[in-house]
Amino acid sequence: MNYIRYERRSYTNGKTPIEKLERLSKALGGPTISIKRDDQLGLTAGGNKTRKLEYLVADALKQGADTLITCGAVQSNHCRLTLAAAVREGLRCQLVLTEPTTGGFDPYASGNHLLFHLLGVEKIESIPADGNMQEAMEYMAQNLMNEGRKGYLIPVGGSTEIGSLGYMACAEEIEQQAWETCTPYDYLVTATGSGGTQAGLIAGFLARQSNTKVIGVNVSRKRENQEAIVRELLHSTATLVGLQGDILATTVRCEDEYVGPGYAIPTKEMIEAVQLVARTEGILLDPVYTGKAMAGLIGMIREGQFTKNDNVLFLHTGGAPALYTVPQLFIP
Numbered sequence: 001m002n003y004i005r006y007e008r009r010s011y012t013n014g015k016t017p018i019e020k021l022e023r024l025s026k027a028l029g030g031p032t033i034s035i036k037r038d039d040q041l042g043l044t045a046g047g048n049k050t051r052k053l054e055y056l057v058a059d060a061l062k063q064g065a066d067t068l069i070t071c072g073a074v075q076s077n078h079c080r081l082t083l084a085a086a087v088r089e090g091l092r093c094q095l096v097l098t099e100p101t102t103g104g105f106d107p108y109a110s111g112n113h114l115l116f117h118l119l120g121v122e123k124i125e126s127i128p129a130d131g132n133m134q135e136a137m138e139y140m141a142q143n144l145m146n147e148g149r150k151g152y153l154i155p156v157g158g159s160t161e162i163g164s165l166g167y168m169a170c171a172e173e174i175e176q177q178a179w180e181t182c183t184p185y186d187y188l189v190t191a192t193g194s195g196g197t198q199a200g201l202i203a204g205f206l207a208r209q210s211n212t213k214v215i216g217v218n219v220s221r222k223r224e225n226q227e228a229i230v231r232e233l234l235h236s237t238a239t240l241v242g243l244q245g246d247i248l249a250t251t252v253r254c255e256d257e258y259v260g261p262g263y264a265i266p267t268k269e270m271i272e273a274v275q276l277v278a279r280t281e282g283i284l285l286d287p288v289y290t291g292k293a294m295a296g297l298i299g300m301i302r303e304g305q306f307t308k309n310d311n312v313l314f315l316h317t318g319g320a321p322a323l324y325t326v327p328q329l330f331i332p
């Protein structure tokens with residue numbers, strides 16, 4: 001297995017840091033918690049999609065595309081970063097956005113939506129919350145073809161096996177850092193949505209024969225559905241890179257107790273987690289992904305799921321621009 005042979009663009013200088021969260025660990029009285037700062041990845045405002053895009057955009061360029069097409073919610077971090085990668089590469093970018101379940105979206109919405117405009121999105125197509133994003137993207141690509149242009153479609157969250165290579169590379173980076181600091185991690189906790197981050201990490205740790213166990217904290221689905229998505233992507237990623245061993249027997253763990261009423265709907269546990277990390281460590285999480293993932297880590301610690309000797313690595317997957325769209329949750 002040698003995934004280095006895949007083409008890759010480079011959007012970050014060096015490794016993202018791993019920091020020990022001493023005050024948070026003390027406040028929770030559980031395992032030693034560290035944080036992998038993927039919120040400090042390159043491209044506009046960082047976050048996990050930067051790693052996936054290094055491989056996806058390399059593939060788009062190889063195929064001669066001039067426009068990246070992708071989709072997501074109005075506050076999609078993935079759309080912001082895909083657009084930022086397009087800007088960096090001199091490509092254009094068109095987005096399909098799903099309207100919030102609560103109704104049509106505010107054309108002056110802040111956060112990521114504001115950044116879509118600032119970064120010069122070429123076109124935004126909004127569809128109903130239950131609309132077919134894939135069909136809408138294919139329609140965009142067809143229109144481009146009619147104009148003699150070439151679009152490259154990136155599915156929701158960049159979660160294809162090519163995108164997952166970014167998180168195989170991240171697992172490799174974590175293993176190197178663990179060796180350098182003599183700190184092997186027993187667990188890695190991450191938010192899991194479209195599944196590419198978790199699938200890539202599991203594949204990367206398997207490739208390294210690492211003992212680090214990955215725990216996904218769901219942001220939308222039920223446990224069985226999320227585990228099935230991650231498992232399928234793990235399998236296709238492992239096939240792509242020729243990873244040996246019984247991949248189907250690999251444990252995939254996704255916790256669904258911290259989703260609350262649904263995707264992007266705030267919970268009191270998320271608010272507590274975002275406040276606690278800000279007030280103990282001065283680090284900003286986000287209300288949709290990392291806030292719920294940290295609520296999951298806190299909940300599991302309180303349930304006694306880790307020992308005091310465990311080393312737990314929390315993956316900060318980014319997302320802070322969305323924090324500025326919900327001041328009502330944090331201003332008393």
Ligand SMILES: Cc1ncc(COP(=O)(O)O)c(C=O)c1O
Binds near residue numbers: 047192194290
């Ligand atoms: C900030 C942030 N964290 C985590 C995730 C989840 O990652 P994945 O979709 O690879 O499961 C996303 C996905 O959009 C995200 O924007």
